[in-house]
Amino acid sequence: MATFEEILSRIARGEGATSSELVPYLSLGGRAHRENVNTLLAGAYAESGRAGDLAHARVFVRRAWLLGRFPPALLPLYTRIHAALGDVAGIRDAYKRAGIEAAARGDLAEALRHFDAWQYADFYFSNLDRYEYDFDILNCLDGLARPHRLAPHPRAGLRAGGKIRVAYLVKGVTEVGSVLVKINLLFARLHDRARVEPLFFAPESERAVLDSEAGREHLRLFESHGCELTTGPNVGGARDRLLAVARSIHDARPDVLITSAALAQFEHYFIAALRPAPFVVGLVQGPPQQFAPPSLDWSVAWSGHTLIDCPVDCVRVPLRGELAEREKITPYDRSELGIPEGALVVASAGRHVKFQEPAFWRAVLDLLEQFPHVHYLVLGPEQSQISFLPPMLSPETGPRVHFLSWRDDSYLRALCLADVLIDTFPSGGGAVLLDALALGIPPVSFENNYMRLFDQADWSLADEFIKIPELVVPRGDFGRMKSAVARLIDDEEFRRDVTLRARAYTLETRANPALSVRECEDAYLHFIEQKLSGRAAADEREAEVEGLARRRRPPPPSVPAWVGWTARQLKRALRFGESVLDRVA
Numbered sequence: 143m144a145t146f147e148e149i150l151s152r153i154a155r156g157e158g159a160t161s162s163e164l165v166p167y168l169s170l171g172g173r174a175h176r177e178n179v180n181t182l183l184a185g186a187y188a189e190s191g192r193a194g195d196l197a198h199a200r201v202f203v204r205r206a207w208l209l210g211r212f213p214p215a216l217l218p219l220y221t222r223i224h225a226a227l228g229d230v231a232g233i234r235d236a237y238k239r240a241g242i243e244a245a246a247r248g249d250l251a252e253a254l255r256h257f258d259a260w261q262y263a264d265f266y267f268s269n270l271d272r273y274e275y276d277f278d279i280l281n282c283l284d285g286l287a288r289p290h291r292l293a294p295h296p297r298a299g300l301r302a303g304g305k306i307r308v309a310y311l312v313k314g315v316t317e318v319g320s321v322l323v324k325i326n327l328l329f330a331r332l333h334d335r336a337r338v339e340p341l342f343f344a345p346e347s348e349r350a351v352l353d354s355e356a357g358r359e360h361l362r363l364f365e366s367h368g369c370e371l372t373t374g375p376n377v378g379g380a381r382d383r384l385l386a387v388a389r390s391i392h393d394a395r396p397d398v399l400i401t402s403a404a405l406a407q408f409e410h411y412f413i414a415a416l417r418p419a420p421f422v423v424g425l426v427q428g429p430p431q432q433f434a435p436p437s438l439d440w441s442v443a444w445s446g447h448t449l450i451d452c453p454v455d456c457v458r459v460p461l462r463g464e465l466a467e468r469e470k471i472t473p474y475d476r477s478e479l480g481i482p483e484g485a486l487v488v489a490s491a492g493r494h495v496k497f498q499e500p501a502f503w504r505a506v507l508d509l510l511e512q513f514p515h516v517h518y519l520v521l522g523p524e525q526s527q528i529s530f531l532p533p534m535l536s537p538e539t540g541p542r543v544h545f546l547s548w549r550d551d552s553y554l555r556a557l558c559l560a561d562v563l564i565d566t567f568p569s570g571g572g573a574v575l576l577d578a579l580a581l582g583i584p585p586v587s588f589e590n591n592y593m594r595l596f597d598q599a600d601w602s603l604a605d606e607f608i609k610i611p612e613l614v615v616p617r618g619d620f621g622r623m624k625s626a627v628a629r630l631i632d633d634e635e636f637r638r639d640v641t642l643r644a645r646a647y648t649l650e651t652r653a654n655p656a657l658s659v660r661e662c663e664d665a666y667l668h669f670i671e672q673k674l675s676g677r678a679a680a681d682e683r684e685a686e687v688e689g690l691a692r693r694r695r696p697p698p699p700s701v702p703a704w705v706g707w708t709a710r711q712l713k714r715a716l717r718f719g720e721s722v723l724d725r726v727a
Contacts, residue, residue, distance in 0.1 A: 154190055181203070184202035196227055200229070212236075233267060234264075241282070244256060274431055307398075315360050316360075327363055342372065344374070348374065397419065403425075406432045441456045443457070444458070446592070447596050448596060451596035463652065486561050489557060489564070496569045497523050510543070517544060518544065522548045557578065560578070570604060575603060586626045587602055
């Protein structure tokens with residue numbers, strides 16, 4: 143009779159094992175023994191490489207996960223097996239369960255780590271920018287925050303006017319080129335100090351920020367605008383650090399706390415759940431599932447579709463930023479990127495997750511076949527991150543596709559070489575579109591579908607950024623996309639005309655960051671007044687909808703007559719029913 147070690151070795155070599163060999167071990171009485179058996183079998187089947195063995199591995203690893211009461215040590219094997227099978231839902235569920243179990247033990251740091259892994263499972267395992275709300279997770283973190291909740295009252299005299307104190311919770315302080323930090327820096331520089339006193343806080347420890355080159359640079363930039371960025375202490379674990387940051391916010395006595403991305407990292411949500419300010423407001427700068435927890439008091443959205451799906455009261459303020467200026471950029475020499483002089487350059491830019499649609503690539507390669515003088519410049523991903531692409535490239539098109547991975551100093555220098563931009567699909571660009579428009583590069587993009595729930599992996603800002611119908615094509619219509627790009631390639635006069643019109647519209651509507659900051663200040667003041675007065679704003683459309691909903695509200699469901707009976711009436715009716723049934727029988 144083979145030992146269990148011999149059976150495992152045979153399975154790992156792809157030779158398999160019979161049920162009669164496995165059942166005696168799978169049937170051991172001790173739960174911990176069966177956990178070990180299933181863990182060992184899952185590992186062996188995961189190694190075998192034989193067709194169908196991964197499905198066996200998933201069965202055994204799930205059983206071990208349950209028998210072991212969700213042991214974190216099993217997660218690497220669990221995720222490896224499920225990732226190989228493309229079962230991201232199973233991975234998300236495991237991270238969620240591990241986080242909830244850690245929270246039950248009072249281990250906040252471990253809970254946050256697993257919940258962050260849950261949030262980004264689609265990103266890491268499927269190359270998708272897709273995020274979700276999970277109210278079990280939010281309730282779990284609310285429970286951990288509740289004993290430490292601060293919840294100060296609005297300060298006396300707040301309605302009398304004067305300056306308000308606004309605390310910003312900064313996301314991304316140690317990240318190179320963080321767009322969210324750049325937006326916080328706009329507020330630091332442009333807030334009217336007669337109206338607003340801005341305060342900035344980050345959940346990272348001081349050491350973590352100072353050990354990061356990006357963190358040191360961000361500290362310097364905040365200081366250059368007359369603002370101190372308060373970080374967490376260097377002592378203690380995650381729980382003590384986050385409680386200390388919340389206490390620092392509370393002690394600064396802000397009138398409102400503004401979160402930058404409350405669900406992008408759950409540290410930010412935990413601080414918001416501690417309620418260190420009388421009101422907590424969110425900047426909805428991307429997917430509501432990353433930026434707008436339902437517990438917010440209010441929110442500000444930069445774009446229309448994110449507002450539509452925002453689960454709290456919201457106002458839209460179009461974000462105007464500091465646009466790229468061609469005269470301040472030194473473009474690459476074409477030879478540095480392998481692009482010949484005289485070639486027409488079509489470009490796309492974004493993170494690698496935005497380049498995972500084969501139909502998009504097929505359309506681009508069709509254009510390269512149609513126009514032999516065109517080269518395609520891909521800014522952001524490395525070719526190895528697009529696994530399906532190599533077989534699609536031909537000897538004619540392959541040498542004309544150029545990849546330049548994302549580096550802060552290279553992106554705009556390379557983008558300046560482009561004659562035409564094709565927006566990524568199905569997830570379109572934001573900052574990239576604005577950069578192209580500001581640099582005088584006409585983009586072709588896909589219209590957004592407002593009739594569906596917001597999905598970061600499948601949306602576009604074209605309707606808001608580009609007001610030239612010829613440049614915005616129906617969603618997913620690659621034939622129209624190719625026609626629009628071909629016209630820009632073929633017709634130089636048309637290309638010049640739409641470039642001028644598109645750039646003029648962009649400069650008119652998106653080139654005044656000070657105006658956006660003023661509009662946010664107005665919105666903050668309006669929100670605070672509304673909260674303190676208890677009076678909702680009078681809006682014509684809101685009044686129309688409220689009146690219509692009141693008139694068309696369905697009547698309450700009818701209640702069966704017997705629901706209101708007394709116990710005596712109910713017993714009498716039951717006895718009557720029994721006597722009737724006896725006579726029928």
